[in-house]
Amino acid sequence: MNQHKIYKTWAFLFTLPNIILFVLFFAIPAVLGLVFSFTNFNGFSGEFVGLDNYIHLLFHDEHFMGVIIRTTIFALIAPILGYLVSLGLALLLSDKDLVFGTVAKVLVYIPTLMSPVVSAITMRWLFGENFGFINHLLETIGLDPVKWSTDGYAAFIMVILVGIWGAGGFNMILILGRLRSIPPELYEAAKIDGASVWQRFRNVTIPMLKPITFLILLLGTISAFKEFAVIDTLTNGGPGMATTFYVLYMYRIGFERLLIGLASAGSMILFIILLVLASVQTKLQKGGEIS
Amino acid sequence: MKRMFNIFLMGLLALVGVTGCGNDTNGDGIELTWLLSTGSTAERGKFNDLVERYYEQTGITVNIIEVPSGDRETKIQSMLLSDEPIHLAKTTGVDLTFIDRILPLNDIYDEFDFFEGHEFRINDGEDVVGLMIGLSSVGLILNTDLWEQAGVEFPTSTDEAWSWHEFLGKLEEVIDHSDAQYGMVMDGSEHRLRAFLYQWGVTGYNEDFTGTYYGSELMREPLEFFVNMNDDRIMPRSVWLGAEDSISMFKTGRIAAHMSTIGRIADYNETVSDFNWQAVSMPYEVAPATNHGGNVLISFNETGLEEETKDFIRWLYTDDYPALLADFGWLPALEGFEDIEYPFRNEDWQVYLNETIIGSEMSAHDKMGERWDLKDSGWNQVNNVIIENVRLHLSGDITMDEVLENISNTYREAGFEVLSSQ
Numbered sequence: 001m002n003q004h005k006i007y008k009t010w011a012f013l014f015t016l017p018n019i020i021l022f023v024l025f026f027a028i029p030a031v032l033g034l035v036f037s038f039t040n041f042n043g044f045s046g047e048f049v050g051l052d053n054y055i056h057l058l059f060h061d062e063h064f065m066g067v068i069i070r071t072t073i074f075a076l077i078a079p080i081l082g083y084l085v086s087l088g089l090a091l092l093l094s095d096k097d098l099v100f101g102t103v104a105k106v107l108v109y110i111p112t113l114m115s116p117v118v119s120a121i122t123m124r125w126l127f128g129e130n131f132g133f134i135n136h137l138l139e140t141i142g143l144d145p146v147k148w149s150t151d152g153y154a155a156f157i158m159v160i161l162v163g164i165w166g167a168g169g170f171n172m173i174l175i176l177g178r179l180r181s182i183p184p185e186l187y188e189a190a191k192i193d194g195a196s197v198w199q200r201f202r203n204v205t206i207p208m209l210k211p212i213t214f215l216i217l218l219l220g221t222i223s224a225f226k227e228f229a230v231i232d233t234l235t236n237g238g239p240g241m242a243t244t245f246y247v248l249y250m251y252r253i254g255f256e257r258l259l260i261g262l263a264s265a266g267s268m269i270l271f272i273i274l275l276v277l278a279s280v281q282t283k284l285q286k287g288g289e290i291s
Numbered sequence: 292m293k294r295m296f297n298i299f300l301m302g303l304l305a306l307v308g309v310t311g312c313g314n315d316t317n318g319d320g321i322e323l324t325w326l327l328s329t330g331s332t333a334e335r336g337k338f339n340d341l342v343e344r345y346y347e348q349t350g351i352t353v354n355i356i357e358v359p360s361g362d363r364e365t366k367i368q369s370m371l372l373s374d375e376p377i378h379l380a381k382t383t384g385v386d387l388t389f390i391d392r393i394l395p396l397n398d399i400y401d402e403f404d405f406f407e408g409h410e411f412r413i414n415d416g417e418d419v420v421g422l423m424i425g426l427s428s429v430g431l432i433l434n435t436d437l438w439e440q441a442g443v444e445f446p447t448s449t450d451e452a453w454s455w456h457e458f459l460g461k462l463e464e465v466i467d468h469s470d471a472q473y474g475m476v477m478d479g480s481e482h483r484l485r486a487f488l489y490q491w492g493v494t495g496y497n498e499d500f501t502g503t504y505y506g507s508e509l510m511r512e513p514l515e516f517f518v519n520m521n522d523d524r525i526m527p528r529s530v531w532l533g534a535e536d537s538i539s540m541f542k543t544g545r546i547a548a549h550m551s552t553i554g555r556i557a558d559y560n561e562t563v564s565d566f567n568w569q570a571v572s573m574p575y576e577v578a579p580a581t582n583h584g585g586n587v588l589i590s591f592n593e594t595g596l597e598e599e600t601k602d603f604i605r606w607l608y609t610d611d612y613p614a615l616l617a618d619f620g621w622l623p624a625l626e627g628f629e630d631i632e633y634p635f636r637n638e639d640w641q642v643y644l645n646e647t648i649i650g651s652e653m654s655a656h657d658k659m660g661e662r663w664d665l666k667d668s669g670w671n672q673v674n675n676v677i678i679e680n681v682r683l684h685l686s687g688d689i690t691m692d693e694v695l696e697n698i699s700n701t702y703r704e705a706g707f708e709v710l711s712s713q
Binding site: 043044124128129130131147148149150152155233234235236238239240241242255256257 | 365368372389391472473523527528529532533534535536539540543545674675682683685686687688
């Protein structure tokens with residue numbers, strides 16, 4: 001018993017730094033944010049305004065609903081497309097006998113290690129509408145250049161592509177790990193039963209990937225809702241407000257206009273949205289356990 | 292033994308943690324903290340040399356805290372709120388959020404011959420709270436190779452300056468008869484757009500700063516002219532509509548003109564070698580005008596080192612002011628230094644200086660309006676409201692009527708009357 005208490009004490013001591021950091025950098029700011037959301041705090045002073053900030057955002061801010069819809073569309077499309085690309089990469093690179101397989105995996109993973117701002121600056125050059133490399137390639141093969149900066153749809157697609165490029169490596173590693181843990185007997189049994197490659201993929205691989213699929217989609221959706229650095233660097237929310245997503249909009253309200261109370265209310269609304277989202281996705285996730 | 296080792300390890304980790312959290316303080320001598328933003332590593336080096344020279348002369352250490360320009364005001368606020376030592380800052384303006392902590396500098400202002408109107412004042416103009424250490428302004432730089440290739444002449448003095456309509460015609464000629472892909476780029480900044488508006492005679496505020504012309508019908512013609520220029524021929528839409536960098540675009544050598552700040556002279560002197568370029572007088576529709584940028588010195592009260600801070604500010608103007616201006620590429624904020632020699636491209640600096648001398652009235656008046664007792668009027672609400680709405684119009688989200696309506700509504704909410712005529 002004494003030994004058990006000692007173990008518990010050491011365990012607590014080892015996790016104490018993490019607890020302290022969590023309280024200092026998450027719990028306290030979160031509570032402060034909640035408090036500020038009921039005030040007109042501007043960084044130096046503020047008065048209690050009740051639910052005025054929430055009412056203003058939800059019912060009087062002409063851009064807020066558009067921002068939410070735009071962000072939701074982005075958060076639905078980007079993680080799914082990203083997952084599919086990562087799945088494809090993982091399947092292609094899962095063969096142990098693949099020549100230069102390790103090199104390929106490292107190259108795909110490198111963007112994950114890069115700072116999002118550095119990635120966005122690099123991509124801004126590649127996708128430069130007037131002097132960018134991609135448009136130069138398109139013109140060289142006889143196609144029209146794409147208006148990556150001035151067309152809302154093109155800018156939206158560009159942001160999705162950059163997001164997929166940035167996160168693809170990390171997701172690929174997660175899927176690869178899960179693929180390797182699928183018991184080969186399942187595939188052998190399916191083969192014996194006459195299942196084709198596609199049928200084995202659909203009836204064995206996909207179900208067994210369910211836990212990791214759920215994790216990737218959940219994390220990807222939350223990350224998409226919170227996306228800021230890449231958007232701010234890549235498009236600055238433009239053209240117009242075509243790529244002004246939620247966090248960038250709150251940043252502008254809070255840090256450019258110093259309406260910190262209003263921005264805090266927006267953060268609380270985002271928190272609720274993400275909470276609902278996580279709950280729904282958790283309920284939908286079932287199966288895929290490996291015994 | 293194992294237990295002792297574990298205790299030792301925990302203690303070592305705790306010590307590292309405490310040491311990491313501690314501040315490195317020098318208990319000897321006076322230390323001032325100067326917060327600023329720089330445009331390059333080279334410029335940071337110059338600031339380091341500057342404070343090192345001050346230490347050699349006075350024994351007072353000036354610690355520089357460098358932050359990105361976009362984070363500057365946030366950093367100042369957080370330092371003031373958390374009682375971190377900060378004695379002065381180099382900013383682009385006076386953020387009225389922390390107005391209660393700003394130290395009046397009337398005594399320094401009275402000691403020197405500052406160009407009138409560039410200082411920042413509050414309390415009905417009584418307190419001078421921000422002093423320009425050196426001026427920067429907006430000007431025009433041409434890719435002279437393209438102009439010569441097209442056989443189009445450009446002005447060599449203010450007397451020969453074009454109107455904006457004439458300039459547009461000249462740009463068309465250059466595009467048609469040279470390798471130019473676009474006519475011009477203008478930095479995607481409201482600061483540059485305001486210079487453009489001043490050149491059309493649109494100033495921000497009336498004489499007693501109770502009313503504004505922003506959002507009025509006076510803005511319609513210049514804004515429509517500007518929007519029409521963003522046609523992917525005269526000006527690439529990607530700069531003002533997207534996030535394309537106008538400076539990098541001009542450096543490709545495919546753009547005939549660049550409307551930007553004086554900082555481009557030093558930048559292009561170092562980085563542009565593929566083509567020839569030159570500063571020329573900007574076009575104007577009503578009167579020559581430019582907009583000033585900020586190298587504003589502000590200092591803070593309740594630090595216990597207010598006099599030492601003021602002494603350092605005085606030293607900046609007295610040590611070797613011409614050398615300071617030449618080194619940093621600033622225009623003089625004090626009268627009597629108009630014949631300063633810059634170490635390179637002196638003719639280009641002189642063009643910018645001349646633009647500043649003859650075209651600074653509206654800019655100075657505007658800046659006075661933006662800082663004069665605006666504490667309760669929500670200056671931050673109007674910040675960038677013009678550029679935001681112009682961008683929305685460029686993207687087709689709103690009409691020009693809505694641009695003017697949004698701008699005027701924002702200024703009304705900030706406490707100004709929107710005036711219809713000057």
